[in-house]
Amino acid sequence: MNVPIPASKWRVSDEMTAATKSSKTTESSSNIEGLTGDAAIARALKQCDIDVLSAYPITPQTIIVEDYQRFFADGEVKTKVIPVESEHSAMSACIGASAAGARVATTSASAGLALMWEVLYCASGLRLPIVLAVANRALSAPINIHNDWSDSYGARDSGFIQMYCQSCQEAYDTTIMSFKIAENHSVLLPAMVCIDGFILSHNVEHVELLPDEVVRDFIGIRDPAQVLDPDKPITIGPICFTDYYFEVKEQQDRAMKEVFRVYKEVESEFEKISGRSYGIYETYRTKDADIVLLTHSSPAGTAKAVVDALRDRGERVGLLRLKLFRPFPAAEIGKELASAKAVAVFEKCLSFGAAANPLALEVRTALYEQPKRPLVTDFVIGLGGRDVPPTVIVEGYNKTKQYLEKGKAPFYETLGVRK
């Protein structure tokens, strides 16, 4: 079943991880450092000159706050860092500060994100552009500190924008862009910047940092739409009953749809200052592909290596690497994948009792209206940080091929687990 692939082919080359480098780039004063995903996010937050960072320790996001507290201790930032007593209070303090007009951020993972659950919905319902960096980690029980996507996938309906990063560079870039997207007056929604716990959060990669003033000019100072202002008193967070609640949610949904446009605008501006762009999703060798692998975050890097290896063997395979999960770009992905015969989804989350798992549910819906609807397979991989070697991706590919011949696939299956 498992196609042996030489180790040399597993290695993800720079070409695969680096974002499209525009030829127009002005590479004048850029500066490259070796940073973990967490450290890269901390550096981005520092350059974004946030007013408040309110966070509680949880592995594997802790380095972000540790680094930031170091900047504070050395007098490098004017941020007020609030070392709250819980993640629930972390998000609550962010909400208060954001409602007062400040630019704010927090970070969390796993159980911490779960404890924040209630107030995630408050942040989005109050339309506060808070940035939340998530180092994706499995949920208890059993307790586990390693990576999967159960935490932020669980919060997929919370009204947060969700962006998943594949490299430390992308984590840095996305954190900077996230403020500009979230604070845009057509959006005004909180945003999660997600990286795979340990795999990215603790792995050192080359990160090209932008000069402080370039970031400052890029994101500017927050221009809040409504604030708690003693000169112009307003009531924020009133009770809305049957007569208005639904309209509030309708507006929130509409704002979420604006993200596609705003993301593209912000990214094209970002490309001008950095030469880098990622897109709401990225396609890799999909043009003539019969089978398209679909995933995001760190497995996408592995999948790119698998695509190359399989292509060498004459297989017509490609990859769609998703960046934006909320809002889900269903229409674009539907069109993008319409000509494929099958789409193999790989996801690090199990939605107990569901017809399929979160990512595949979205993909199947996106493809349902296509005239020649591709077969969709759903492979749950890597729960609790279980390694996802190329062989697992190849196994999923081979299974998809077989199902395609049979014309039928199970709703989902797990790979890389003792059964």
Next chain:
Amino acid sequence: MSVKLKDMIQSPQIMSSGHRMCAGCAAPPIIKIMGFALRGPTIICNATGCLEVATTIYPQTAWRIPWIHVAFENVAAVASGIVEGINAMKEKGRYKHEHVDVIAIGGDGGTFDIGFGSLSGALERGHDFVYMVYDNGAYQNTGIQRSGATLPGQETTTSWAGKAEPGKRERKKPIAEIVAAHRIPYVATVDPFHYRDFITKFRKALEVEGPAFIHAFSPCPRGWRSESSKSMELAKLAVETGIHPLYEIINGDEYIMSAPSKNLTELKPVDEYMKLQGQFKHLFSPQWEDFRKQVQEQVTADWERLKKKCGIA
């Protein structure tokens, strides 16, 4: 204090009429009295509860000053975010007000129970804000369920008086002293009947640097099954019977008995307080005679302990 009380009560009211609080509820007068103590631009954070629900039914609001509600258990955390957000913007030179007072308000459920972790954390971090609990002795907003502030013998919908039970059996959390144990600069208990004492203390709470805590006693005719016209009488009796003595705690250990309590020659029997309320009615049956006595003994013992702490023989 340089500001005169008679000038303070001329200040504009922070909450309009027309809100939907129950007739006789003491929370609106508490807010009115609190409003007189304000000294400048102020932001209110309100935990989920009666006050929040009944004053801000969208698209209307009774609040004339900036006000925010987020959730039930996090009002102290929300306030700490506002304080620090403003501090950061001030330091960066992009905040127009020289100073803004931040007040967090929660009911007893949101303070004694579900919001206690958030409160304790905010106190430990030392943000400059005032937290006020309006304590009506139960989760009145959700339909009169017992809380950590419910008195022994009080009947609620989760501590029924029945053939085998006298209502709640457990004592009430001494929240003011628990809060004072954080060694914050200022803690005071207040009562809407003694509004002068209330205004003076609230102003002090605003003026100290760092966190201050105000424990306001708030009669609830709906939950207590009392006449709506008797709320201020009940507020007065709470002080006279020692159910809610008035005192201040400075820096965690300096206790000062306030005049309305200090001037009492002796406590009135708790029975006088209980008799005006349907929620204690069962305690006057022979079956709960002993239990009622125990409640009285506990209140008396707490009073004696407090007197000692305040240096009153």
